[in-house]
Amino acid sequence: MREYTAAAKRFYDSAIWIKCRKAYIASVFNLCEKCRRPGTILHHKTEINDANINDPDVTLNHSNLIYLCIECHNDIHAGRAVTRDDVRFEDGQLVEV
Protein backbone atom coordinates (compact mmCIF):
# COMPACT_ATOMS: atom_id res chain seq x y z
CA MET A 1 0.00 0.00 0.00
CA ARG A 2 1.05 3.55 -0.59
CA GLU A 3 1.95 5.80 2.31
CA TYR A 4 -0.11 8.91 2.82
CA THR A 5 1.27 12.19 4.08
CA ALA A 6 -0.29 13.63 7.24
CA ALA A 7 -2.24 16.11 5.10
CA ALA A 8 -3.57 13.34 2.86
CA LYS A 9 -4.55 11.24 5.83
CA ARG A 10 -6.42 14.21 7.31
CA PHE A 11 -8.21 14.63 3.99
CA TYR A 12 -9.18 10.97 3.64
CA ASP A 13 -10.52 11.02 7.22
CA SER A 14 -12.49 14.23 6.68
CA ALA A 15 -16.28 14.27 6.80
CA ILE A 16 -16.45 16.17 3.49
CA TRP A 17 -14.42 13.50 1.68
CA ILE A 18 -16.38 10.64 3.23
CA LYS A 19 -19.61 12.34 2.10
CA CYS A 20 -18.22 13.04 -1.40
CA ARG A 21 -16.96 9.47 -1.71
CA LYS A 22 -20.31 8.01 -0.66
CA ALA A 23 -22.25 10.23 -3.08
CA TYR A 24 -19.91 9.42 -5.97
CA ILE A 25 -20.00 5.67 -5.37
CA ALA A 26 -23.80 5.76 -5.19
CA SER A 27 -23.84 7.69 -8.50
CA VAL A 28 -22.05 4.80 -10.24
CA PHE A 29 -24.19 2.16 -8.47
CA ASN A 30 -21.19 0.75 -6.54
CA LEU A 31 -19.81 -0.68 -9.77
CA CYS A 32 -16.32 -0.48 -11.22
CA GLU A 33 -16.53 2.05 -14.04
CA LYS A 34 -14.20 0.01 -16.20
CA CYS A 35 -15.51 -3.54 -15.96
CA ARG A 36 -18.84 -3.13 -14.10
CA ARG A 37 -18.00 -5.59 -11.37
CA PRO A 38 -18.46 -4.39 -7.78
CA GLY A 39 -15.91 -1.66 -7.14
CA THR A 40 -13.72 -1.10 -4.12
CA ILE A 41 -11.40 1.85 -4.76
CA LEU A 42 -12.31 5.45 -5.51
CA HIS A 43 -9.35 6.69 -7.50
CA HIS A 44 -8.32 10.31 -8.15
CA LYS A 45 -7.34 10.66 -11.82
CA THR A 46 -5.17 13.63 -10.88
CA GLU A 47 -3.39 12.20 -7.89
CA ILE A 48 -3.63 14.10 -4.64
CA ASN A 49 -0.39 15.58 -3.37
CA ASP A 50 0.65 18.23 -0.87
CA ALA A 51 0.26 20.95 -3.50
CA ASN A 52 -3.37 20.22 -4.36
CA ILE A 53 -4.68 18.62 -1.17
CA ASN A 54 -6.64 21.78 -0.32
CA ASP A 55 -8.02 22.26 -3.83
CA PRO A 56 -11.60 20.92 -3.95
CA ASP A 57 -11.47 21.04 -7.77
CA VAL A 58 -8.98 18.18 -7.49
CA THR A 59 -9.94 16.42 -4.28
CA LEU A 60 -13.76 16.58 -4.41
CA ASN A 61 -14.49 17.07 -8.11
CA HIS A 62 -16.54 14.15 -9.41
CA SER A 63 -14.93 14.52 -12.84
CA ASN A 64 -11.56 13.79 -11.19
CA LEU A 65 -12.86 10.57 -9.66
CA ILE A 66 -13.25 7.06 -11.00
CA TYR A 67 -14.56 4.10 -9.05
CA LEU A 68 -12.71 0.86 -9.69
CA CYS A 69 -12.33 -2.72 -8.59
CA ILE A 70 -8.91 -3.73 -7.29
CA GLU A 71 -7.96 -5.38 -10.58
CA CYS A 72 -8.73 -2.32 -12.71
CA HIS A 73 -7.08 -0.04 -10.16
CA ASN A 74 -3.94 -2.18 -10.38
CA ASP A 75 -4.09 -1.81 -14.17
CA ILE A 76 -3.91 1.97 -13.81
CA HIS A 77 -0.90 1.79 -11.55
CA ALA A 78 0.72 -0.68 -13.92
CA GLY A 79 0.38 1.99 -16.62
CA ARG A 80 -2.35 0.29 -18.59
CA ALA A 81 -5.08 2.54 -19.93
CA VAL A 82 -8.55 2.72 -18.50
CA THR A 83 -11.13 2.49 -21.22
CA ARG A 84 -14.32 4.47 -20.96
CA ASP A 85 -16.60 5.87 -23.61
CA ASP A 86 -16.44 9.44 -22.37
CA VAL A 87 -12.72 9.74 -21.70
CA ARG A 88 -9.47 8.73 -23.32
CA PHE A 89 -5.77 8.93 -22.56
CA GLU A 90 -3.77 11.67 -24.19
CA ASP A 91 -0.09 12.05 -23.31
CA GLY A 92 -0.71 9.98 -20.21
CA GLN A 93 -3.56 12.20 -19.05
CA LEU A 94 -7.18 11.13 -18.92
CA VAL A 95 -9.19 13.66 -20.93
CA GLU A 96 -12.86 14.00 -21.67
CA VAL A 97 -13.93 13.50 -25.29
Ligand SMILES: [Zn+2]
Ligand atom coordinates in the same frame (compact mmCIF):
# COMPACT_ATOMS: atom_id res chain seq x y z
ZN1 LIG B 1 -12.89 -3.32 -12.72
